[in-house]
Amino acid sequence: xxxxxxAERTVTLAHLFPELLNLYADQGNVAVLRRRxxxxxxxxxxxxxxxxxxxxxxxxxxxxxxGGSDREQQIVGRELAAYREDFAxxxxxxxPVLAVCGGYQLLGRYYELxxxxxxxxxxxxxxxxxxxxxxxxxxxxxxWTSGEGAPDVRTIVGFENHAGRTYHDYAPLGRVxxxxxxxxxxxxxxxxxxxxxxxxxxxxxxxxxxxxxDHLLARALAFKGCREPLCALDxxxxxxxxxxxxxxxxxxx
Amino acid sequence: MAVLRLAGRRGTSLPGLIxxxxxxxxxxxxxxxxxQCVVVTGTNGKTTTSALLYSMLEDDRRPWLTNRGGANxxxxxxxxxxxxxxxxxxxxxxxxxxxxxEATLPLMTAHYHPTLIVVTNVVRDQxxxxxxxxxxxxxxxxxxxYPGTTLLANADDPLAASLGRERELxxxxxxEECPMDEEPRNEVRDGAFCLLCGQELRYERYxxxxxxxxxxxxxxxxxxxxxxxxxxxxxxxxxxxERGANERGEEFPVQAGVLGLYxxxxxxxxxxxxxxLGRSPRQIQEGAKHYEAPLGRMQMFPGSPERILALIxxxxxxxxxxxxxxxxxxxxxxxxxxxxxxxxxRDVSWLWDIDLEWFVSAALCQHYICAGTRxxxxxxxxAYAGVDRGRIRIAAELSDLVxxxxxxxxxxxxxxxxxxxxxxxxxxxxxxxxxxxxIRT
Ligand SMILES: [Zn+2]
Numbered sequence: 001x002x003x004x005x006x007a008e009r010t011v012t013l014a015h016l017f018p019e020l021l022n023l024y025a026d027q028g029n030v031a032v033l034r035r036r037x038x039x040x041x042x043x044x045x046x047x048x049x050x051x052x053x054x055x056x057x058x059x060x061x062x063x064x065x066x067g068g069s070d071r072e073q074q075i076v077g078r079e080l081a082a083y084r085e086d087f088a089x090x091x092x093x094x095x096p097v098l099a100v101c102g103g104y105q106l107l108g109r110y111y112e113l114x115x116x117x118x119x120x121x122x123x124x125x126x127x128x129x130x131x132x133x134x135x136x137x138x139x140x141x142x143x144w145t146s147g148e149g150a151p152d153v154r155t156i157v158g159f160e161n162h163a164g165r166t167y168h169d170y171a172p173l174g175r176v177x178x179x180x181x182x183x184x185x186x187x188x189x190x191x192x193x194x195x196x197x198x199x200x201x202x203x204x205x206x207x208x209x210x211x212x213x214d215h216l217l218a219r220a221l222a223f224k225g226c227r228e229p230l231c232a233l234d235x236x237x238x239x240x241x242x243x244x245x246x247x248x249x250x251x252x253x
Numbered sequence: 254m255a256v257l258r259l260a261g262r263r264g265t266s267l268p269g270l271i272x273x274x275x276x277x278x279x280x281x282x283x284x285x286x287x288x289q290c291v292v293v294t295g296t297n298g299k300t301t302t303s304a305l306l307y308s309m310l311e312d313d314r315r316p317w318l319t320n321r322g323g324a325n326x327x328x329x330x331x332x333x334x335x336x337x338x339x340x341x342x343x344x345x346x347x348x349x350x351x352x353x354x355e356a357t358l359p360l361m362t363a364h365y366h367p368t369l370i371v372v373t374n375v376v377r378d379q380x381x382x383x384x385x386x387x388x389x390x391x392x393x394x395x396x397x398x399y400p401g402t403t404l405l406a407n408a409d410d411p412l413a414a415s416l417g418r419e420r421e422l423x424x425x426x427x428x429e430e431c432p433m434d435e436e437p438r439n440e441v442r443d444g445a446f447c448l449l450c451g452q453e454l455r456y457e458r459y460x461x462x463x464x465x466x467x468x469x470x471x472x473x474x475x476x477x478x479x480x481x482x483x484x485x486x487x488x489x490x491x492x493x494x495e496r497g498a499n500e501r502g503e504e505f506p507v508q509a510g511v512l513g514l515y516x517x518x519x520x521x522x523x524x525x526x527x528x529x530l531g532r533s534p535r536q537i538q539e540g541a542k543h544y545e546a547p548l549g550r551m552q553m554f555p556g557s558p559e560r561i562l563a564l565i566x567x568x569x570x571x572x573x574x575x576x577x578x579x580x581x582x583x584x585x586x587x588x589x590x591x592x593x594x595x596x597x598x599r600d601v602s603w604l605w606d607i608d609l610e611w612f613v614s615a616a617l618c619q620h621y622i623c624a625g626t627r628x629x630x631x632x633x634x635x636a637y638a639g640v641d642r643g644r645i646r647i648a649a650e651l652s653d654l655v656x657x658x659x660x661x662x663x664x665x666x667x668x669x670x671x672x673x674x675x676x677x678x679x680x681x682x683x684x685x686x687x688x689x690x691x692i693r694t
Contacts, residue, residue, distance in 0.1 A: 019442075019445075019453060022441060022606075024600075024602045025602040025603060025604070025605035025606045027439070027605060027606070028602070028605030028606075028634075028637075031605070031610075031637045031638075032637055035637055050453075051453070069386070069387055071387055075451050137599070137600075138599070139599070159599070159600045159601070159602065161600060202600075202602055203600070203601065203602055203630075204602055204605050207605070207630075207633045207634070207637060208630070208633065234642070237629065237632055237633055237636055237642060237645075238633055240629050240632075241629035241630055241632070241633050244629050248626075
């Protein structure tokens with residue numbers, strides 16, 4: 001392989017503030033994307049963007065934004081405001097973004113505390129989150145409402161743990177089969193807009209949902225300008241773990 | 254009285270629960286009778302440290318009591334005290350070493366002030382239990398408000414050490430020499446931020462997890478100079494150096510038959526606490542020799558193969574156990590028994606915060622077996638850490654771990670979450686030498 005092709009077969013993931021937004025083991029999502037890229041002859045270059053260091057959206061093929069504690073999210077919210085314009089433009093251009101839990105909330109306009117005080121989000125999407133009594137905690141299964149390239153398996157499983165109730169008018173990531181989802185009321189979970197996937201589901205999200213991992217990976221490659229199909233992998237273990245959660249929740253797959 | 258008869262049973266909070274329903278004030282009435290009470294709290298190492306300290310303090314002339322077995326909520330404390338109450342409601346034993354859960358500490362100290370509180374560390378634990386590390390730290394801080402209580406804290410952990418800031422009657426212990434990594438490992442370091450300015454702390458040395466020699470660049474906070482310094486090569490005894498009134502200080506080795514650097518910290522903490530309580534180095538050395546590991550704290554089950562049972566309940570703890578396994582240069586089998594009951598933490602995300610990639614590449618291990626309600630999550634975790642999928646086996650039941658490892662000729666380490674620990678202990682004991690192999694049908 002020439003040097004040129006090696007560079008071409010590198011997909012770059014910007015992992016925002018991993019030192020702060022790592023409450024739900026989001027490095028697990030990176031590990032899954034890395035291995036699955038590697039199995040298709042791609043090198044995943046995960047670039048940790050630390051608090052205070054510059055962020056070059058032009059060089060990223062994908063962005064991962066995890067969740068942190070309230071204190072950590074406030075620090076990040078202040079910091080990210082400086083990147084807002086570039087980030088918004090990149091999202092409009094179709095940059096794939098995976099935002100989990102606190103990261104999902106941060107994409108929105110604000111997080112309203114129970115006191116009524118509003119902690120500003122990035123305002124990249126018209127999403128609002130309000131704190132309420134009692135956390136929404138537990139295993140969750142949803143039916144993925146995937147627009148394009150609908151996979152055979154439509155379920156997504158994982159764990160949710162959030163006090164915030166999130167409201168928006170975008171397409172959800174899916175319909176709640178068991179669990180709480182965005183707000184525990186409208187049976188919707190997460191959000192899909194252009195390349196953005198926002199969700200409360202962790203566990204982490206990707207290990208037990210290889211179809212979603214590949215969907216995101218394919219998106220990142222497409223954003224890079226490469227539309228090759230991803231070959232199938234041996235995911236027997238992943239699907240066993242996926243179905244074990246469905247069974248535990250009493251959801252028929 | 255049924256309550257008192259039940260109370261002798263091992264490792265359960267049940268009798269205490271019954272009694273606390275009978276009289277919620279009973280616990281505090283009994284605690285008030287104690288002449289000396291040491292509380293050991295923190296996220297990891299509570300059970301081992303308090304067991305070590307108990308073995309260093311206990312003697313025939315001055316008996317101590319303890320809540321051995323890790324029942325560390327209010328009803329568990331009561332269960333530990335009840336067997337020592339005479340028929341007039343008086344405590345016969347007036348000295349106690351009590352392991353106390355972080356969230357229980359403020360409930361206890363609202364009504365009762367211990368002589369000494371030892372804080373081992375404050376790291377990320379099961380997330381759906383207490384929310385966040387910040388919350389755990391807050392609970393500890395409010396539990397330490399009483400000014401007359403002496404605090405002994407781990408200087409090497411920024412969060413534990415922060416509890417002693419501007420506080421009187423505070424002592425620190427920390428490692429002065431120990432095996433260290435050249436490069437920091439890929440570990441979660443929740444506490445690696447200045448609590449005053451939020452700036453990432455600068456580390457001069459990484460020991461494990463968020464433990465090390467740290468300072469805030471803006472000068473808010475740095476590692477306090479420990480009053481009790483430890484030296485260990487990771488294999489032999491821990492040497493404790495005490496910075497006493499005389500400049501030279503005193504040095505003594507403590508050998509306690511434990512495995513792993515994280516246990517060396519527990520030895521150091523226990524020895525420091527025992528010194529603060531006036532035990533001589535000789536008494537500490539003698540006591541440490543008689544220490545027996547509590548259930549699942551690197552507990553050895555001799556036999557063929559030999560099996561070692563270790564509790565894992567959070568990433569830092571699991572990484573510490575894996576480090577100890579790395580130091581065992583023999584080929585080995587590693588079993589993970591992962592449950593997701595309330596006491597284990599229902600969210601298993603933390604499995605992905607364990608630095609298994611390092612272990613898989615650094616340690617000699619040919620056999621991986623996963624069990625428990627979350628066996629498959631663990632198996633997926635191992636596969637992505639680089640373990641060949643063909644080498645990962647699933648045990649349908651916890652008891653199968655015993656039969657599946659029976660034919661191996663390498664040591665077997667069983668890493669287990671909390672609720673799998675007792676059943677595994679039973680299975681491993683019944684499979685032990687002299688009792689004959691369990692008959693399998
Ligand atoms: Zn500072």
